[in-house]
Amino acid sequence: MNKVRALLFIAGWVAIWGMWKQHERIGELNTKNAELLVELTEQVKINEDYEKRIDSLHKLDTKHTQELANAKIEIDKLRISAERNPERVYIKASCKKAEGLTPSGMDDAITARPTESAIRNYWLLRERITESEQMIKGLQDYINTECY
Numbered sequence: 001m002n003k004v005r006a007l008l009f010i011a012g013w014v015a016i017w018g019m020w021k022q023h024e025r026i027g028e029l030n031t032k033n034a035e036l037l038v039e040l041t042e043q044v045k046i047n048e049d050y051e052k053r054i055d056s057l058h059k060l061d062t063k064h065t066q067e068l069a070n071a072k073i074e075i076d077k078l079r080i081s082a083e084r085n086p087e088r089v090y091i092k093a094s095c096k097k098a099e100g101l102t103p104s105g106m107d108d109a110i111t112a113r114p115t116e117s118a119i120r121n122y123w124l125l126r127e128r129i130t131e132s133e134q135m136i137k138g139l140q141d142y143i144n145t146e147c148y
Contacts, residue, residue: 053146060141068134072127079123086113 081088114122 056145057142060138060145064134064138064141067137068131071130071134075123075126075130082119
């Protein structure tokens with residue numbers, strides 16, 4: 001009977017020791033779980049911040065893309081108008097006065113007109129200036145949004 005009691009006593013202590021170890025393990029897991037929860041919460045905040053920034057940048061991109069499209073539409077309207085009514089297109093220019101004697105009148109003179117390549121280059125430059133403007137504004141907005 002003493003052997004049985006001794007075995008039961010040992011079995012009891014083994015069971016208690018096993019439960020104690022299990023309790024320690026549960027404590028460790030709870031600690032790790034709390035740490036992971038903190039990390040998850042931080043990551044969720046970071047993701048929310050990224051989403052806000054991406055949304056903000058998307059709005060800026062949409063704004064500048066629309067402004068560029070509107071500017072190109074305006075340039076196209078001006079180009080079409082200039083092509084349909086070339087006599088109404090005025091170019092501000094100044095010419096140096098020729099030294100010496102000049103004829104008093106030039107009744108048969110034609111109006112000065114730019115060459116076709118100069119006209120094409122003018123519209124091309126206007127478009128490129130508009131594109132550059134929008135790119136610069138977009139970059140400035142990006143810097144103001146992301147860096148400041």
